Amino acid sequence: MKKFREMSRQELEALHGDLVKQYEDAKGKGLKLDMSRGKPSPAQLEISQDLMNVLCHDSNMKTEDGVDTRNYGIVDGIPEAKRLMAELIGVSAANVIVCGNASLPIMFDNISRSMTHGVCGSTPWCKLDKVKFLCPAPGYDRHFAITEYFGIEMITIPMSPEGPDMDLVEKYVSTDPAVKGIWCVPKYSNPQGYTYSDETVRRFAALQPAAEDFRIYWDNAYAVHHLYDETDRQDHLLEILSECNNAGHPDMVFEFCSTSKISMAGSGIAAVASSAKNLEWIRKSMTIQTIGYDKINQLRHVRYFKNAAGVAEHMKKHAQLLRPKFEAVEEVLERELGGLEIGSWTKPNGGYFISFDACEGCAKAIVAKCKEAGVILTGAGATFPYKKDPQDSNIRIAPSFPSPEEMAQATDLFVLCVKLVTVEKLLEEAAEKTA
Amino acid sequence: MKKFREMSRQELEALHGDLVKQYEDAKGKGLKLDMSRGKPSPAQLEISQDLMNVLCHDSNMKTEDGVDTRNYGIVDGIPEAKRLMAELIGVSAANVIVCGNASLPIMFDNISRSMTHGVCGSTPWCKLDKVKFLCPAPGYDRHFAITEYFGIEMITIPMSPEGPDMDLVEKYVSTDPAVKGIWCVPKYSNPQGYTYSDETVRRFAALQPAAEDFRIYWDNAYAVHHLYDETDRQDHLLEILSECNNAGHPDMVFEFCSTSKISMAGSGIAAVASSAKNLEWIRKSMTIQTIGYDKINQLRHVRYFKNAAGVAEHMKKHAQLLRPKFEAVEEVLERELGGLEIGSWTKPNGGYFISFDACEGCAKAIVAKCKEAGVILTGAGATFPYKKDPQDSNIRIAPSFPSPEEMAQATDLFVLCVKLVTVEKLLEEAAEKTA
Numbered sequence: 001m002k003k004f005r006e007m008s009r010q011e012l013e014a015l016h017g018d019l020v021k022q023y024e025d026a027k028g029k030g031l032k033l034d035m036s037r038g039k040p041s042p043a044q045l046e047i048s049q050d051l052m053n054v055l056c057h058d059s060n061m062k063t064e065d066g067v068d069t070r071n072y073g074i075v076d077g078i079p080e081a082k083r084l085m086a087e088l089i090g091v092s093a094a095n096v097i098v099c100g101n102a103s104l105p106i107m108f109d110n111i112s113r114s115m116t117h118g119v120c121g122s123t124p125w126c127k128l129d130k131v132k133f134l135c136p137a138p139g140y141d142r143h144f145a146i147t148e149y150f151g152i153e154m155i156t157i158p159m160s161p162e163g164p165d166m167d168l169v170e171k172y173v174s175t176d177p178a179v180k181g182i183w184c185v186p187k188y189s190n191p192q193g194y195t196y197s198d199e200t201v202r203r204f205a206a207l208q209p210a211a212e213d214f215r216i217y218w219d220n221a222y223a224v225h226h227l228y229d230e231t232d233r234q235d236h237l238l239e240i241l242s243e244c245n246n247a248g249h250p251d252m253v254f255e256f257c258s259t260s261k262i263s264m265a266g267s268g269i270a271a272v273a274s275s276a277k278n279l280e281w282i283r284k285s286m287t288i289q290t291i292g293y294d295k296i297n298q299l300r301h302v303r304y305f306k307n308a309a310g311v312a313e314h315m316k317k318h319a320q321l322l323r324p325k326f327e328a329v330e331e332v333l334e335r336e337l338g339g340l341e342i343g344s345w346t347k348p349n350g351g352y353f354i355s356f357d358a359c360e361g362c363a364k365a366i367v368a369k370c371k372e373a374g375v376i377l378t379g380a381g382a383t384f385p386y387k388k389d390p391q392d393s394n395i396r397i398a399p400s401f402p403s404p405e406e407m408a409q410a411t412d413l414f415v416l417c418v419k420l421v422t423v424e425k426l427l428e429e430a431a432e433k434t435a
Numbered sequence: 436m437k438k439f440r441e442m443s444r445q446e447l448e449a450l451h452g453d454l455v456k457q458y459e460d461a462k463g464k465g466l467k468l469d470m471s472r473g474k475p476s477p478a479q480l481e482i483s484q485d486l487m488n489v490l491c492h493d494s495n496m497k498t499e500d501g502v503d504t505r506n507y508g509i510v511d512g513i514p515e516a517k518r519l520m521a522e523l524i525g526v527s528a529a530n531v532i533v534c535g536n537a538s539l540p541i542m543f544d545n546i547s548r549s550m551t552h553g554v555c556g557s558t559p560w561c562k563l564d565k566v567k568f569l570c571p572a573p574g575y576d577r578h579f580a581i582t583e584y585f586g587i588e589m590i591t592i593p594m595s596p597e598g599p600d601m602d603l604v605e606k607y608v609s610t611d612p613a614v615k616g617i618w619c620v621p622k623y624s625n626p627q628g629y630t631y632s633d634e635t636v637r638r639f640a641a642l643q644p645a646a647e648d649f650r651i652y653w654d655n656a657y658a659v660h661h662l663y664d665e666t667d668r669q670d671h672l673l674e675i676l677s678e679c680n681n682a683g684h685p686d687m688v689f690e691f692c693s694t695s696k697i698s699m700a701g702s703g704i705a706a707v708a709s710s711a712k713n714l715e716w717i718r719k720s721m722t723i724q725t726i727g728y729d730k731i732n733q734l735r736h737v738r739y740f741k742n743a744a745g746v747a748e749h750m751k752k753h754a755q756l757l758r759p760k761f762e763a764v765e766e767v768l769e770r771e772l773g774g775l776e777i778g779s780w781t782k783p784n785g786g787y788f789i790s791f792d793a794c795e796g797c798a799k800a801i802v803a804k805c806k807e808a809g810v811i812l813t814g815a816g817a818t819f820p821y822k823k824d825p826q827d828s829n830i831r832i833a834p835s836f837p838s839p840e841e842m843a844q845a846t847d848l849f850v851l852c853v854k855l856v857t858v859e860k861l862l863e864e865a866a867e868k869t870a
Contacts, residue, residue: 048505052490055487057487068477068480069702071474100535104724115561267730288577291577293535
């Protein structure tokens, strides 16, 4: 098939008629598929089901230090759980606090206490006229929802395969004291699956913030979530805490991670890693907020996985289930859209998403057409602050939940809608030119 | 022994010499006992150990509605967990949200979001000049720590066996719009073990707050924590949500409860009960803060306890272990201090504490003397806002953790210190009179 932009008006109109017919046929199939949220599939949850056997009636419920995990005590995580999470992201256990079942609330609580109490003694953000966060986009909708909830102004920063536009990041951070944070998913980013380059990480560490309470929110949600077993097909991320330390900015970063997509979604353990000073600030508030998190579940995870090597072995099973789904999507995209120049997409080595960029102004319409035909995609705009994609072109595809066959079906429908909507847009543009 | 206040100076001096010798002997025993925090004992944790067997490799991990508890979904608690918690406190499941492992963070988060976002549309508290909370005292130190952390002014309200001084409560609440809340532990209160009378509960429900965003924080932490099996020795608390509803103030109360002292301390489940409007306000923030809580642990609790009757049977085992400890304390207090009029103490039907009131000005010294001899008590003043007991007389005794024998030993030392410190105070007073 020709590149669409090289087609004549008649060719486009003929193609349009053909696509409309195909679309009606597709609607008649009564599809009901969801490729919108990054949920592990039931099969993925099964591979962790043995977690339920780890602790039983006769189990020793004590930590290696002899602390009974069933009772109150140790607010910031049992030592062996700190070690496990630290090992996953390459930091020291002394720089880790282990919390509850998810990292999102740790981020939310951090920002909430920055609002009410400031960061390490700075002015509480609720007392300031304006607080801003930089938002590399496409990015993670739940991050943006937090900053929007707190009335923090979000500034979009374009993404590239190396990471966010660091010229822009450096400019904002160094000149505007109202800029207090930046949202990052630095490894297998959501949704593009990009991993920040070494240079990007070093430039982050070298930032000279105008605001003393500027912090990098380094959400390392996909730290070990490779799609391939071969190390040359696995992304590697420079370790940010030591980079910041070496650059003389030890307190500039909060790093987050969790086992939600390793063990059980909603029943894993999560952690925050940072400098001693930042952790002290967190602890001061944590000890008021809670008596402690679920140490039994921390013990369960430690006994099951043992260490990072145990986690890596486990992740291969996840990868085995996820790979065919990603490949099913990529196969259809390449086959149906390759060379047509009506869309581009990422081919990640890990993570949970494929990011698709349609022609400008087409994303909302594509998502709507898919929905009409029974295929749910993440809402257009969701990957941008305020749910507003200035190009109306980015669409996030989540292959994890359905089966590979369902993903192929859903992508068949998706590419059909991409073509249909793009043709309609091109015909519209042609009509406007004539008018 | 005579009442101390009827003793002559010589008698007091002789007694003092005797007590000092006993105290030195006691110090020589090298005691190391802790009756400061309401922790369940290891034996109490053992009775719940079978919780670890409830879910295993072959278990059906789905809720009664077929939702997989291992995956994301259902942010506000699985239906059967809502039912269980609702039954414990006598409300409807529709008025319940089930959260994580503790109720303290639910309370903290409530107040935090009131600070940043106001309550159901009211002005955010961080924008107000002053916010006040009424604090029935003696009360729970962790409640007071939360309001102190947020800079909320705390007003002490005296407690009585029927509950807080309702004349004072009504006056403050109805005349001062800066009064936004009141901390209550209405059943087997911490530390006195009092249960609010029916009249008190009705007067709460009938409050006419000057502030539209005034809320009662009804921490029903000891809802089912009876020390005795006979129903005529169990306290009963009128159900607050329906009382408020009937009084035309359906949104005036947040009620909290948890299984921390039922199943495992730190690994139970917790809930908040309130009106539909209040729960909607909570959910709005919750869905930004978290993807959800640990549904597997909710399922575990439901499968283990089944219902309130199952919980009640389980609580009898707790009571069996706790009763001898409370009775050991009471026996020593009665034997050694009965009739001397140098202290009074509560005799609760449930809960986790005994509240002791020494002579004015003696509490700090008594706690210090006990510590010197190896017995830790809750810090004097801890049961009051700002850790300041205006009478310096209240001391909270927590019998749960040590064995009955250790509790008797600790109380022996305690009563010795009470006598010693009181005699020293009386001698001081006598000296001042003479001077």
